[in-house]
Amino acid sequence: MRKHRTSSLRLFSVCRSFLVGGLASLSPILIVHAQPTPTISAAIGEGSSAKPGALSEKQTERANGLIDKALKSDLAYEILESLTTEIGPRLAGSEGEARAREWGVRTFKSLGFKNSRIETFELPYWSRVKETASISAPFPQALAITALGNSVATPEGGLEGEVVRFASLADLKDAPLSGLEGKIVFVDEPMTRTMDGSGYGPAVAKRSGAANEAGRRGAIAALIRSVGTDSRRMPHTGSMRYQQGIVRVPTAALSNPDADQLARAIKLASAMEAGPVRVAMNIQVMTRESTVSGNVVAEIPGKTDEIIVIGGHLDSWDLGTGAVDDGAGIAITAAAAKLIHDLPGRPRRTIRIIMWGAEEVGLYGARAYAAQHKDELHRHVMASESDFGAGNIWQVQSRVGPEDIAAFKTIVRPIARLGASWRGNNANGGPDVTPLRTAGVPVFSLR
Structure with missing residues (x-):
């Protein structure tokens, strides 16, 4: 049974992991539209003999190597198993979510990421106490x-x-x-x-x-x-x-x-x-005006001060362990970042991995991150959140400048072997990158 579960998550979920990893490995050519830097189109083939609008042989080889490594890796499953077993439900603002943040810092450090930290914020607290219902008549x-x-x-x-x-x-x-x-x-x-x-x-x-x-x-x-x-x-x-x-x-x-x-x-x-028909209902809840949540943040430092953001949300609802929503996203993006971390040398741009807090109750972590990092949003060149469960990836969407669409389609060619293809330039990037997208940061989504 364990072998089947591991294989399912690895072979299906990790397809998403590679796409994030593959795109991040090509970070020298991921560039934000309308920033004072070259466009994605101009960066394709940068430093190589590749034709404009084509990946270099080295870039293609590296992307395929990441795909091969990811298909053989159990890391995403192991991260997910650890989170859902050791922590369990992670309702926003709860003790469970607080333990999850500490788990997140430990996990990031164990993967070798730098600058692991918790960035706190406040939000109202709500939890269920009792919920019953029945048809009382007839x-x-x-x-x-x-x-x-x-x-x-x-x-x-x-x-x-x-x-x-x-x-x-x-x-x-x-x-x-x-x-x-x-x-x-x-x-x-x-x-x-x-x-x-x-x-x-x-x-x-x-x-x-x-x-x-x-x-x-x-x-x-x-x-x-x-x-x-x-x-x-x-x-x-x-x-x-x-x-x-x-x-x-x-x-x-x-x-x-x-x-x-x-x-x-x-x-x-x-x-x-x-x-x-008459129904009887009894719902009791507990609320507080304010409690503490937080985003867990870590980085793979790059050669420049530009930033690519990937991640998932750490909180979950309290009725389950949050394995799909969004433990899978946490595991997939952390495992993808680990692939980049283990490559020789440093990426051109910093890869920032985020475990957002309090997504389920209103994107509190997303808004807090955008506010706390407002002075560096101009250095965010790409962002994506994995918050769509786990399974075969069949489409990739971008939201980049019109002149960069062709280049983005070129970037995703290596994952065609996984059955995925580019499907439009109207990506939302995931719930927690909404404030970044609104601020003009290019995003992509995987489905």
């Missing part, structure tokens, strides 16, 4: 729910009310502002499964949307179908935000099978004229 049975991050609590002892189902968030928004007083809103909108994850954005809108629209209409609580496409009784949590001036109502996600069950109960109760 078909009594338990429901599997989880409170959404930042949800307010129910009254002590819980609440109960008639459930009103809406097939989509749009349907709820179209509903009259009266008629839902004292009731529980149920938004039963499914997520569409897509290869590139594009179904997530539309589906996640109902987390905050259901809460705010329910509060606007006088409802006492909101339930949503989990944002996910699995068929297990494991409800998916995630962060939500209340709008200013709206009554805040407790909000939770039902697992997909439980959402199906509740929808069937509502339909059957109506057909049988058995009366409205």
Whole structure:
């Protein structure tokens, strides 16, 4: 069993590892558009006899060598195993996340990276204490729910009310502002499964949307179908935000099978004229105005003061060990950086590896990093976060200057052997590099 798990993560996840590693190994030609330095196009073949717009023989050989090494390496799995086993869940601002930061510093040092440190920041704290729900009438049975991050609590002892189902968030928004007083809103909108994850954005809108629209209409609580496409009784949590001036109502996600069950109960109760379906909910939470989180940062010093950023987010939700979201990203980028570290000589540009804190609850670590490093953002020439799970990489997206698109497509040619290709110049780079991208730093994304 261990051999199978190791092989799966190595052969699939590490494909992403190489792409990050391959691009980072070509750091002399990764250059930010509109900076007072040569363009990527001009840098291709720099210091070699390569034709303009082509990789040199040495660059291609080095990229292929990194791919070969990564395919044989168990390092990404070992890092992930260590994080998820020794630390476990890492809710933002929690004791678990604090231990994870110390783990991160130790891990970076053990890999030989320099300047390993924790850069702290503050944020509000939220955690769940209790969450239960059940159909109380006319078909009594338990429901599997989880409170959404930042949800307010129910009254002590819980609440109960008639459930009103809406097939989509749009349907709820179209509903009259009266008629839902004292009731529980149920938004039963499914997520569409897509290869590139594009179904997530539309589906996640109902987390905050259901809460705010329910509060606007006088409802006492909101339930949503989990944002996910699995068929297990494991409800998916995630962060939500209340709008200013709206009554805040407790909000939770039902697992997909439980959402199906509740929808069937509502339909059957109506057909049988058995009366409205009523649900009892009890959600208790703990909050603090301020707590401490932090980003763990380390570097492979380069020959210049320009910086390439790669990383993942260290925090996770508290319902699991965060292996996929985003332990995989932490492991992949650290292992990729290790490949660069072990090459002879120093990279032209500094490779900065970041374990961002408090991503899940609102990109607090991302904003803190951009603020704390604002005076050196002009030296950031490329950034990417691995926060899309683990698996075969099939596409690469860039966001560079128009004159550099052709060169970027050239850069990614070596990973065509892995089944990946360039798919456009509209990359977001990953959630935690959003402030960097907004500041004009070029980014790339792997899918």
